[in-house]
Amino acid sequence: DYRRECGQRYLEEIRSYLRDTPTAVHLVDEDFAIDNTILDSELEELKKKIVEVASQQPHWGEQIPTRWFLLEQQLMKLRDGGRKVVRLCEVETLNKEGTVRIKDSEELDVFLRYLHETGTIIYFSIEVLRDNILLDPKWMIDALKILINARPNLPGNLADNDTESNCSAASAARNCIRQRWTDFKEKGILTVELVDAIWTKKNYPDLHEHKKHILMIMEQLNILAKPRSFNENGEKVEKYFLTPCMLRQESPREYVSLEQDIRLVSTPVLCCVFRGRYLPPPIFHRLIAACITRWPVSKKKETSEHLIFCGCCMFDLDLFHRLTLYCRNDIVFARITRLVIDEDKTLEARLCTRVRKFITLNLSKITSCLGQNLQYDLRIQCPPSREDSEDSIVGLSPPFDMWFADEGHDPDAPITREHMNHARLCVVLVTVCGNAMRDVLSTHVSPPHTDIHQAILANKVKLTSRQGRPLLNADQIKVVFPDPHGKTTGKVDQFDLSLLYILIRNISTVPAPVRGWGYDPQDQPRDHSLGASVERIRSYRNHIIGHSMNGEISQQDFDDYWSKIDAVLDEIELKLGKQGYRAQLEKQKTQVISIYEAC
Incomplete structure (x- = not known):
């Protein structure tokens, strides 16, 4: 029915997002679309599945000490x-007064962490939080809800019957609180x-009393992010918090688009491409919070x-x-722009370098503070027209233009031959080979006698x-079917x-290579089929663009790749009866290229 279809669509979007991340090992095949407004029979099925999965855990069946249960x-x-x-x-006092006692402080800590992990209490054993234990986890949710639902006409700790002498001060205080509320809602x-103005002693005495501890727990749970930044002089900590859940509006496309404004x-x-393509959201939120301590947030004019x-x-x-910092597909992107004044198009190279150092230093500190042993590589996005493409991230070997201006290299110096070789092959694959692949698809669509758009719609x-794993991931579906309908x-x-x-591979009439789709065609040098040519382009794309770690290709490897690509394009020309790909390739070999043209 419609409810189940919507549920499966939503769950599949989550599954496709997590599929290529380390979290994928926790996914199960079954979907459970449960309606909380009725007594849904699916709920019982979900319970059975939870028990089934839980029973496979190594701790299943372990006995809980009676003294734990009593405490x-x-x-x-x-x-x-x-x-x-x-x-x-x-x-500790309750334990000592019990008839059966927990042995020592170490076992008591294990007991409290057990209750925390089962959702019974909120307890953290770190030094600044261990002395206070929240007995009702739902209370934390209520506390956040009270903050979010607050209104601008907050009385705060100000009495409504201020005397005339205090009227001016009270008015100023109210205006200050309203401005704080606006900053909370907008930023x-x-x-x-x-x-203090929301969790008043009068209205919320418990929240007011334990305010400091609750805020620290919210930060520990990544509900809040304390703006703290690191530089060569040490750590800087602000007295406010960034609340990511308040940032509900998606960034307008023009702010992250790479289309150049003259x-x-x-x-x-x-x-910053994290290995395994896994970036917990709190890391990016804390990076934004760190940047807030360093630079003011821009305003729309x-x-x-x-x-x-x-x-x-x-x-x-x-x-x-201006620095634009954004996160997509578990990658942190950074771009610095400058308004052209009197035809001066120069960027302050040392400023770019300082920004890069600040970002990388704080990313390292944040991942370390969160106990996340996450590694990332610095890359450059290439080319601008493919901002959402897997092919749009190429390897980077520092130093690289103004981002690495103070590494002992001239930012205006030409890139090395090895960099140029890599950049040239990237351009060839994305443009010339991309055009060849498009022609292969358009001339071999299925059903026959349809154009490529009709064929795609016919195979939607x-x-x-949603039954099983879809052929396209969520991002690819948006590209192929931009119309929601x-x-x-x-x-x-x-x-x-x-x-x-x-x-x-899936909606054309192109025959599979000898070994089938998905195999490295280098193992079948005598396979000259059209499918083998497609597989070879895929293989070159993976090796040159997808798996490059330093953005460099030696002259010998460059010549080898170039001859192989030339041979593949020759095969495609013969199979399609169409000329021009090799001519485009030859033109690219002699084309004057700069790193800005490539990236």
Whole structure:
């Protein structure tokens, strides 16, 4: 039915997002679309599945000591009596008064962590949090809800019957609180003053009493991000918080688009590509918070709206330079732009270098503080017209233009021959080979006698089927079917090599190579079929673009790749009866190329 279909569509989007990440090992095949407004029979099936999965865990079947159960009952009795927070010393006293006692502080810590992991309490054993234990986890949700639902006409701690002598001061205080509320709603910046005005002693005595501890727990749970930054002089910590859940608006496309505005000059986009393509959201949120301590958030000139969004923020580095920092597909992107004044298109190279050092230093510190042993590589996005493509991230070997201006190299010096070889092959694969792949697809569409758009629409179910694993991931579906109703298709010239390969393999009449699809065609040098040519282009794309770690290719390897690509294009010309690909290739070999043309 419709409910189940919607549920499966939503769950498949989540599954496709997680499929190529380390989290994929936790996915199960079954979907459970449960309606909470009725007594849904699916709920029982979900319970059975949870028990089935849980029973496979190594701790399943382990016995819980009776002394744990008795102490848990004592804590629950306090909670049922209205207590929200209990101190660790009180728990120790309850344990000593019990008939069966937990042996020592080490076992007590294990017991409390067990209750935390089962969702019974909130307890962290780190030094700054271990002395206070939240007995009701739901109370934390209520506390956040109270903050989010607050209104601008907050009375705060100000009495409504202020005397005339205090009227001016009270009015100023109210205006200050209203401004804090506006910052919270627009920029997600939560100040302690605003918290005091919302969690008043009169209305929320428990929240007011334990305010400091609750805020620290929210930070530990990554509900809040304390703006703290690191530089060569040490750590800087602000007294307010960034609240990511308040940043609900997606960033407008023009703020992250790589389409060049003639009024602006821009650096190549620096990419922090995390290995395994796994980037926990709190890391990016804390990076934004760190940048807030260093630079002011930019404002839109026409409306004075702060340019901070969900997954994107812009900062004014100085009067002329602006940093755009955004996150997509578990990659952190950074770009610096400058307004062209009197035809001066130069970027301040040392400023770019300082920004790069600040970003990389804070990313390393943040991942370390969160206990995340995450590694990332610095890359450059290439080319601008493929901003959402898997082919758009190429290897980077520092030093590289103005991002690495102070590494002992002239930022205006030409790139090395090895860099140029790699860049030239990237351009050839994306342009010449991309054109050849598009022609292969358009001349071998299925059903026959249809154009490529009709063929894609005819195969929509096959491409996006929610039964099992769809052929296209969520991002590719958006490119192929930009219309939410699926009645039109995207522009074919926007299909990257990875997408073209999937379409040729699955909705065209191109015969599979001798060994079948997905195998390295180098093992079959005598296979000159059209399918083998497609596989060879895929293989070259993976080795040159996808798996490059330093953005360099030696002259010998360059010549080898070039001759192989030339041979593949020759085969495609013969099979399609169409000339021109090899001529385009030859033109690229002698074309004057700079790193800005490539990236």
